[in-house]
Amino acid sequence: xxxxxxxxxxxxxxxxxxxxxxxxxxxxxxxxxxxxxxxxxxxxxxxxxxxxxxxxxxxxxxxxxxxxxxxxxxxxxxxxxxxxxxxxxxxxxxxxxxxxxxxxxxxxxxxxxxxxxxxxxxxxxxxxxxxxxxxxxxxxxxxxxxxxxxxxxxxxxxxxxxxxxxxxxxxxxxxxxxxxxxxxxxxxxxxxxxxxxxxxxxxxxxxxxxxxxxxxxxxxxxxxxxxxxxxxxxxxxxxxxxxxxxxxxxxxxxxxxxxxxxxxxxxxxxxxxxxxxxxxxxxxxxxxxxxxxxxxxxxxxxxxxxxxxxxxxxxxxxxxxxxxxxxxxxxxxxxxxxxxxxxxxxxxxxxxxxxxxxxxxxxxxxxxxxxxxxxxxxxxxxxxxxxxxxxxxxxxxxxxxxxxxxxxxxxxxxxxxxxxxxxxxxxxxxxxxxxxxxxxxxxxxxxxxxxxxxxxxxx
Ligand SMILES: *Cc1c(COP(=O)(O)O)cnc(C)c1O
Numbered sequence: 001x002x003x004x005x006x007x008x009x010x011x012x013x014x015x016x017x018x019x020x021x022x023x024x025x026x027x028x029x030x031x032x033x034x035x036x037x038x039x040x041x042x043x044x045x046x047x048x049x050x051x052x053x054x055x056x057x058x059x060x061x062x063x064x065x066x067x068x069x070x071x072x073x074x075x076x077x078x079x080x081x082x083x084x085x086x087x088x089x090x091x092x093x094x095x096x097x098x099x100x101x102x103x104x105x106x107x108x109x110x111x112x113x114x115x116x117x118x119x120x121x122x123x124x125x126x127x128x129x130x131x132x133x134x135x136x137x138x139x140x141x142x143x144x145x146x147x148x149x150x151x152x153x154x155x156x157x158x159x160x161x162x163x164x165x166x167x168x169x170x171x172x173x174x175x176x177x178x179x180x181x182x183x184x185x186x187x188x189x190x191x192x193x194x195x196x197x198x199x200x201x202x203x204x205x206x207x208x209x210x211x212x213x214x215x216x217x218x219x220x221x222x223x224x225x226x227x228x229x230x231x232x233x234x235x236x237x238x239x240x241x242x243x244x245x246x247x248x249x250x251x252x253x254x255x256x257x258x259x260x261x262x263x264x265x266x267x268x269x270x271x272x273x274x275x276x277x278x279x280x281x282x283x284x285x286x287x288x289x290x291x292x293x294x295x296x297x298x299x300x301x302x303x304x305x306x307x308x309x310x311x312x313x314x315x316x317x318x319x320x321x322x323x324x325x326x327x328x329x330x331x332x333x334x335x336x337x338x339x340x341x342x343x344x345x346x347x348x349x350x351x352x353x354x355x356x357x358x359x360x361x362x363x364x365x366x367x368x369x370x371x372x373x374x375x376x377x378x379x380x381x382x383x384x385x386x387x388x389x390x391x392x393x394x395x396x397x398x399x400x401x402x403x404x405x406x407x408x409x410x411x412x413x414x415x416x417x418x419x420x421x422x423x424x425x426x427x428x429x430x431x432x433x434x435x436x437x438x439x440x441x442x443x444x445x446x447x448x449x450x451x452x453x454x455x456x457x458x459x
Contacts, residue, residue: 120276
């Protein structure tokens, strides 16, 4: 609405006094300021990032990152010839990450940015498939039954197996064993195994799978059978945590059997949404047939992605984070998060009705717990998650599929942007929620299917 020819007020405008269109384009344009405000108002109903303890993704981004993202909004990272410095910065990130993951020759390896770990996992998986198939062809053996062995994996590996026609042999969880073990891997490997994928930071419990012991077991298997099975590590979260705060855990290219690793820059890499990484141990570990050559400063550059056009912003922000924080900065930030996670775990434990499944001390910053079997309470964990939403907290509750009997667990991730005071407020709210549910039992309990959408969101 205008007054004397000037814009007057968003909320007195015609567009805010009627429903805006939801199913088809309107014929006439609207005032952009008004529409922006209407959309921003609607988005207020989404949870605020800081209180979202269900996500692994970075939600605290400084003003410099906002500025870099803004300046890069029109740069297409795939156009290497037009944006050679973006390509250069992406390469520097690959070198830095290869070094961080102890590649034997970090300046001469191969790797690339992706939209996230899901795409990175597909690329890692495809390389495994190609390597296996070539080997099988050389031996004159059939190539129609590839399989992949994982522990309890993130959904991207289910997608990979489905889309690329691979049998997924996912090791199920058992009572008191939530991770893959060398014994369980050995039960499933055979000549058609394209690779084994341990996870560094399992989605469900935040723990690290023991890559070294799995690698050792596969060494032994090779000695006995001659079959050489490579490892790809899904280090979506742990890839940007372990190198800084758990440097003594041997999980990366220090193990010769680890041929490729993926990580999410937009999780503990502290970068904004839209960037993941995959790096191969050595150039030879990525089959040449998978690589396309693109023009780059008059020359040719290797390219291997599923996606094409994408903003340079998250890649440039990743480089900013690497240079701005350095190793010690990342360590300080992640150690602070570990401290808050451990604190929350201790406080939750004190309440006496929960069993701690992961105490936050040895893997990702965060905690996971379940209700004690004999906890004499009026509510389940889904009810508690629902109640915590009243104060804005998102706490993931979900079903762990365990061979003997499924259990429901609750999981909290601690990320950059959290503080001890926030942790205390969270605990106070948790106690208040429990008191409330005890005093006012629900007529009908929240169940797993009510919560499906929030679970999907959380992974
Ligand atoms: C988050 C996650 C993924 C998927 O990563 P995106 O970056 O969200 O695509 C894959 N694996 C694990 C273990 C994860 O935590």
